[in-house]
Amino acid sequence: MPQVMIELANVTKIYGRGEKRVVALDNVSLKINKGEIFGIIGLSGAGKSTLIRCMNKLEVPQAGTITIAGQEITKLKGKELRETRRKIGMIFQHFNLLSSRTVYGNIAFPLEIAGVKRSEIKERVLSLIELVGLSDKISAYPAELSGGQKQRVGIARALANNPEVLLCDEATSALDPETTKSILGLLQDVNQRFNLTIVLITHQMNVIKDICDTVAVIEDGRIVEQGPVVELFARPRTPTARRFMKSVLPTEVPAEIKERALKLDKNWPGKTVRISFIGEVAGEPVISSLIRKFQVDVNIIYANLDYIKNIPFGSLIIDLMGEGPKIEAAMQYLEDLGLKLEVLNGVEPTA
Numbered sequence: 001m002p003q004v005m006i007e008l009a010n011v012t013k014i015y016g017r018g019e020k021r022v023v024a025l026d027n028v029s030l031k032i033n034k035g036e037i038f039g040i041i042g043l044s045g046a047g048k049s050t051l052i053r054c055m056n057k058l059e060v061p062q063a064g065t066i067t068i069a070g071q072e073i074t075k076l077k078g079k080e081l082r083e084t085r086r087k088i089g090m091i092f093q094h095f096n097l098l099s100s101r102t103v104y105g106n107i108a109f110p111l112e113i114a115g116v117k118r119s120e121i122k123e124r125v126l127s128l129i130e131l132v133g134l135s136d137k138i139s140a141y142p143a144e145l146s147g148g149q150k151q152r153v154g155i156a157r158a159l160a161n162n163p164e165v166l167l168c169d170e171a172t173s174a175l176d177p178e179t180t181k182s183i184l185g186l187l188q189d190v191n192q193r194f195n196l197t198i199v200l201i202t203h204q205m206n207v208i209k210d211i212c213d214t215v216a217v218i219e220d221g222r223i224v225e226q227g228p229v230v231e232l233f234a235r236p237r238t239p240t241a242r243r244f245m246k247s248v249l250p251t252e253v254p255a256e257i258k259e260r261a262l263k264l265d266k267n268w269p270g271k272t273v274r275i276s277f278i279g280e281v282a283g284e285p286v287i288s289s290l291i292r293k294f295q296v297d298v299n300i301i302y303a304n305l306d307y308i309k310n311i312p313f314g315s316l317i318i319d320l321m322g323e324g325p326k327i328e329a330a331m332q333y334l335e336d337l338g339l340k341l342e343v344l345n346g347v348e349p350t351a
Contacts, residue, residue, distance in 0.1 A: 002034065002036075003033065003034040004031050004034070005034040005068065006038075006055065006066075006067070006197065006199065007030070007031050007065075008028055008029055008051075008055075008067075009064055009065045009067075010029055010064040011027070011051075011054060011061045011063070011065070012025055012026060012027055012028070013062060024050040025054065026047075026220070027063075027222070028047075028051060028064070028218075028221070028222065029064075030216060030223065032197060032214070033197070033214075034197055035196070035197055036213040036214055037187070037191055037198045037214075038198065038212065038213065038214050038215070039200050039208040039214070039215040039229070040201045040215070040218055041201070041202055041204075041208055041215060041216075041218070041244060042201075042203065042217065043240075046218045046221070048203075048218050049170070049201065052167050052169050052199060053169075055073075055165075055199065056085055057073055057076070057081060060074075068088065071084060086114060086161040087161070087164045087165065088163055089163035089167065090158055091151065091166070091168050091171045092154065093169055093171065093173055095147075095150040095153070095154050098142075099142050099143065101141070102138070102140060102141055103129065103141075103145075104125055104138050106153050106157055107128055107129065107153065107160055108125050109157065109160075110161055111160050114161060128156040128159055131159075131190075132152040132153070133152065133186075134153065146179075147179060152183070154171075155187070155190065159194075164196070165197045166196055166198045166199070168201065169201055170202060171187075172207060173202065173204065184207065184210050187200070188211050200212065205244045205245065205247050206248050208244075209229065209233070209306075209307075209308050209309070210309065211309060212229050212309070213228065213229060214226070215227070215228075215229050217240055217241050219240045225241045230278060230311055232245070248306070253302075254302060257301065257302055257317055260272075268321075269322065269323070270297075270319055270320050271319075271327060272301075272319055273317070273318055273341055273342065273344065274341070274342040274344060275315060275317075275341060276315045276340040276341075276342075277314060277339050278313045279311055287300070294322070294326045294327075294333070295323075296322035296326050296327060297322055299321070300317075301317050301318065301319060303317075304316075
């Protein structure tokens with residue numbers, strides 16, 4: 001059974017009073033397993049930044065408990081809290097680097113505060129600079145770095161104290177798509193190399209799709225849906241989840257195909273079918289098997305394929321033509337393979 005690294009139980013955070021009262025988190029409960037990349041997605045103002053800041057007690061909730069690695073941090077104060085925070089690294093949207101320090105100095109800073117020996121600091125910093133690919137920028141200042149390079153410094157600094165958890169607060173939203181991809185690749189590498197638990201909040205569904213194992217959808221301070229990322233894409237249960245999913249994987253049938261299906265002659269011996277697929281079946285020779293097994297003709301008129309953390313996901317729209325019983329048998333075969341079917345023209349096949 002997976003080991004739970006982070007557990008939130010009934011966490012509530014309220015700002016202000018009276019008419020200015022805002023419930024930022026409303027009875028939030030989550031379990032995050034050791035070594036996974038857990039994404040929290042929501043629109044601006046949904047409560048996701050407050051949620052991640054509560055995890056290291058930068059924000060203090062009014063109710064509920066937060067436990068990390070078996071320690072309830074909501075009870076900690078002073079020295080105990082400071083020591084626990086060393087095991088919780090954090091990277092920020094706008095990098096939060098010290099402008100007066102070099103790349104080396106920024107990464108060394110948390111180690112200096114922790115009282116680590118100078119010789120050990122040097123060894124640790126140099127290894128981290130190599131890990132994040134900035135060996136040629138060791139003496140550069142933040143003003144001399146690109147956004148992606150600054151975030152790499154931020155990641156190295158967050159890893160300085162060998163944390164068990166890495167919290168990422170919109171870590172890629174200030175970056176261009178190509179740089180975002182490289183930073184996500186670095187986070188994946190760090191996750192796999194150190195078995196590090198990563199909590200990543202974002203409003204970008206592409207980020208969730210590319211690297212997260214599990215996702216929680218937050219709306220108006222509440223978790224409205226959570227589960228494995230693949231499951232969310234395959235079966236989104238809430239309007240919010242469906243809206244995010246459509247932003248990266250279009251699920252609407254193109255208008256011209258809808259129009260074409262409506263115009264088909266009622267005596268046309270076939271069906272226009274949308275096939276939705278996910279996982280290994282995407283790599284199987286399904287269409288050729290269909291033609292061979294059931295003596296039907298297949299015309300592919302639309303295809304859409306993407307990947308969710310290296311798992312294929314998408315849809316295919318085909319004309320399935322032939323004798324009525326053979327079309328029905330072919331469709332049953334597809335459903336037995338775990339594929340989701342939708343008939344677009346609604347015309348009964350002819351025998």
